[in-house]
Amino acid sequence: MNNRQKQQTRPALRRRPGHSPYLFWLGAGLCAAAFAFNYYALVRTTTGQFADESAWAEAEAGWSFGRGVFLDFLDLLPDVSAVVAAVVLVIVALVRRRWKAAGIAVGVVLASAATTWILKNLVLDRPDRGVPTLEHNSLPSGHTTIAAAAALAVFLVVSPRWRPFAAAAGGAYAVLAGAATLINGWHRPSDVVAAFLVAGFWALLAGPAVLRSGDTWNDFRGYGSHWSSSPVWPRLCWLLALLGLALAAGLYWIVQQVGAAPVPGSGRLPLFFWAGMALILGCGMLMSALLTWLFSSQTRRR
Secondary structure, three states, X not given: OOHHHHHHHOOOXXXXXXXXXXXXXXXXXXXXXXXXXXXXXXXXXXHHHHHXXXXXXXXXXXXXXXXXXXXXXXXXXXXXXXXXXXXXXXXXXXXXXXXXXXXXXXXXHHHHHHHHHHHHHHHOOOOOOOOOOOOOOOOOOHHHHHHHHHHHHHHHHOOHHHHHHHHHHHHHHHHHHHHHHHHOOOOOHHHXXXXXXXXXXXXXXXXXXXXXXXXXXXXXXXXXXXXXXXXXXXXHHHHHHHHHHHHHHHHHHHHHHHOOOOOOOOOOOOHHHHHHHHHHHHHHHHHHHHHHHHHHHHOEEO
């Protein structure tokens, strides 16, 4: 038998799940950089603060339908997020025996919530830039952080074939939570985007540990091997992300062309509000798309 035949008969070496942790560290660093840019651009500058405040002030005119329903949803959001995440984590821990992964996922939720509280109450402020606004800092959004972190906890502990669906569904849930805080006038778009980035930061740091917590279950058969791993899910995330970001940029460009109202919320059309909603959609689904790609590429292929 020659060398070529020996290579063909030799079993293929399978890389360990999470074989390139530096990609996760790079992603976490990018989340931190994006957080800093979001805070500086939309809170520390006059132009950004005006756009952010206008989106918040236009919320009532931009979305008057069903605000009570969204308010009820926000009241229940922490409990719903905790229950859903707890049920999945208990099933994973008790039935699937993924104790370490479940513990790491719980740590992601706790770290995200603690980080948001510390940043909002002890570190960040909202300077006076001459824009009529509330003086206290509201960035990041606590409700959105809990929703996003709970969705990411589920994403981390489910098997690789379920992650594409979990990312799409979890991203939609987090976007809905963030949009609800804007619709009801609780938070500005920058607060919601910051919450996504906080939760994403901790999920990315935890990624390698979760992937290496069980070589036996972190195998991926590839897209299309199950309905939950259909390529439709990441494509949907990418589509919504690109549409949201393009719509946000387009609406902001239109405002610059026609001229913004002198006082936030006094414009004839709530363009800032819809730009903020589009930004929330784009950022939330972009996070889901990127996490799906990264985790799928870092799991072991069968």
